[in-house]
Amino acid sequence: MKISVYAIFILFLISFQATLLHSLNPFGIQPDLCLVIACLVGFRTGHIPGAIVGFGLGFIQDVFSAGLFGLNMFTKAGVGFLAGVFARNLANRAPHAAFVPIVACSVLSSTVFLLSSRMGMGLGEMLHAFSFILLPQAILDGLAAIVANWVIVQWLVEAPSS
Amino acid sequence: MSGRFRPGVFWGSGVKRVSVALLAVAFVVFALLPRQSQLLLHTIGQPLADLVAIPLEGMATLDRDMREWWMQYIALQSLSEQNRELREKVRQLTGEVNRLRAQALTAERLAALLKFQKDESVRTVAAKVIGRNLSNWYQGVILNKGEEDGIREQMGVITPAGVVGRIVRTSGATSIALLTIDPNVAVAGMVQRTREEGMVQGTSQGLVRMKYLPPLSSVKKGDAVVTSGLTGGFPRGVLIGDVSRVEESEDNLFQTAEIVPAVQFRYLDEVLIVVSPRSPDAMIPLDQALVSPGLQNPAP
Numbered sequence: 328m329k330i331s332v333y334a335i336f337i338l339f340l341i342s343f344q345a346t347l348l349h350s351l352n353p354f355g356i357q358p359d360l361c362l363v364i365a366c367l368v369g370f371r372t373g374h375i376p377g378a379i380v381g382f383g384l385g386f387i388q389d390v391f392s393a394g395l396f397g398l399n400m401f402t403k404a405g406v407g408f409l410a411g412v413f414a415r416n417l418a419n420r421a422p423h424a425a426f427v428p429i430v431a432c433s434v435l436s437s438t439v440f441l442l443s444s445r446m447g448m449g450l451g452e453m454l455h456a457f458s459f460i461l462l463p464q465a466i467l468d469g470l471a472a473i474v475a476n477w478v479i480v481q482w483l484v485e486a487p488s489s
Numbered sequence: 490m491s492g493r494f495r496p497g498v499f500w501g502s503g504v505k506r507v508s509v510a511l512l513a514v515a516f517v518v519f520a521l522l523p524r525q526s527q528l529l530l531h532t533i534g535q536p537l538a539d540l541v542a543i544p545l546e547g548m549a550t551l552d553r554d555m556r557e558w559w560m561q562y563i564a565l566q567s568l569s570e571q572n573r574e575l576r577e578k579v580r581q582l583t584g585e586v587n588r589l590r591a592q593a594l595t596a597e598r599l600a601a602l603l604k605f606q607k608d609e610s611v612r613t614v615a616a617k618v619i620g621r622n623l624s625n626w627y628q629g630v631i632l633n634k635g636e637e638d639g640i641r642e643q644m645g646v647i648t649p650a651g652v653v654g655r656i657v658r659t660s661g662a663t664s665i666a667l668l669t670i671d672p673n674v675a676v677a678g679m680v681q682r683t684r685e686e687g688m689v690q691g692t693s694q695g696l697v698r699m700k701y702l703p704p705l706s707s708v709k710k711g712d713a714v715v716t717s718g719l720t721g722g723f724p725r726g727v728l729i730g731d732v733s734r735v736e737e738s739e740d741n742l743f744q745t746a747e748i749v750p751a752v753q754f755r756y757l758d759e760v761l762i763v764v765s766p767r768s769p770d771a772m773i774p775l776d777q778a779l780v781s782p783g784l785q786n787p788a789p
Contacts, residue, residue: 338544346620347551347552444626452693
């Protein structure tokens with residue numbers, strides 16, 4: 328049952344990111360919701376679930392991506408794992424605490440894509456991609472993570488009984 | 490939440506440990522056998538792509554409906570100064586008109602597509618855009634036609650307005666096309682007025698540039714750039730866009746022209762995939778052509 332719910336959620340997430348998210352975002356840059364979810368799973372439940380969820384999400388993302396097959400799979404697994412490792416060293420798990428680790432994970436993941444998709448390009452184009460794609464996306468990922476983390480804390484995680 | 494490293498806790502136990510080991514093995518295989526792993530992943534991913542295509546198509550329809558609703562909403566805002574009663578009536582009528590106009594536009598677009606498909610001597614397959622790029626690093630669209638419809642990698646994608654891009658990945662029921670504004674797409678182009686050829690390629694800034702134009706070329710702002718038909722995937726003469734700026738390349742050996750694409754990629758709904766850039770009918774062997782009825786002397 329739980330697996331079916333996760334599968335439906337993943338199908339919905341991928342479809343949403345490929346369709347409606349583009350219409351809701353007029354600036355051309357959108358957050359990578361799969362990365363946000365992989366990181367949040369790592370952040371909240373540990374590095375190994377983060378890596379596994381990231382691997383699965385990345386695989387489906389690879390099926391519908393134009394780049395090298397496997398790139399999303401391993402980068403998402405990596406950032407899910409890293410987010411879990413970050414969380415082990417954080418004392419505060421309030422919604423906003425997810426911002427910095429997820430921005431860092433997004434920058435790392437995007438750097439892999441920057442180097443693979445812009446191979447052979449000049450420094451100017453690399454810098455442009457860094458300033459106008461990588462950094463805005465990292466900030467959007469961090470903001471989306473705060474919202475998603477807040478939703479999880481408010482509605483999905485049971486309040487501790489006093 | 491202790492930051493202290495304890496291997497037993499860090500690597501978990503049982504299923505978790507096995508999962509991590511499998512991920513590590515997968516990564517090593519991916520790194521050491523890139524070609525084989527690409528093939529394997531592609532094979533595994535195909536049924537998954539067909540499965541994801543179902544909610545994707547539903548969501549794409551919802552997206553299109555929402556866009557139309559939003560346009561209707563914008564149209565309705567301009568009526569706010571009229572009195573309430575009339576506004577209500579106008580709102581109803583405008584809504585109806587917008588709905589009909591949207592239907593008419595869709596019909597018009599499809600008719601143009603159909604006419605274009607018939608007129609062109611190329612063999613094409615019409616496809617619907619069911620999704621956009623899943624990451625910011627590639628400019629692409631997901632199409633609802635795949636290998637089952639004869640779609641293969643490297644096929645060109647066009648609309649009656651001009652060149653859209655190139656197919657880079659296919660599955661049974663879907664395919665991914667990279668747009669011409671992506672830096673990883675290159676199309677052989679030709680300036681229509683001067684007949685000079687060059688390579689048209691996207692840039693990181695989301696623009697399109699025509700490279701390797703001769704240094705003495707007289708290409709100027711406003712010139713139309715079309716496909717030259719030299720590289721596979723596209724027939725000759727499909728519009729790519731208009732030149733907006735011309736500059737010398739960094740090494741001063743060539744000129745580079747910036748192009749405004751003819752296609753508005755943000756509002757792309759239907760496209761044609763070029764299955765065969767030259768129609769089989771158009772390629773009659775020479776011996777047959779000489780005896781074909783059209784070339785024989787008319788009967789007295």
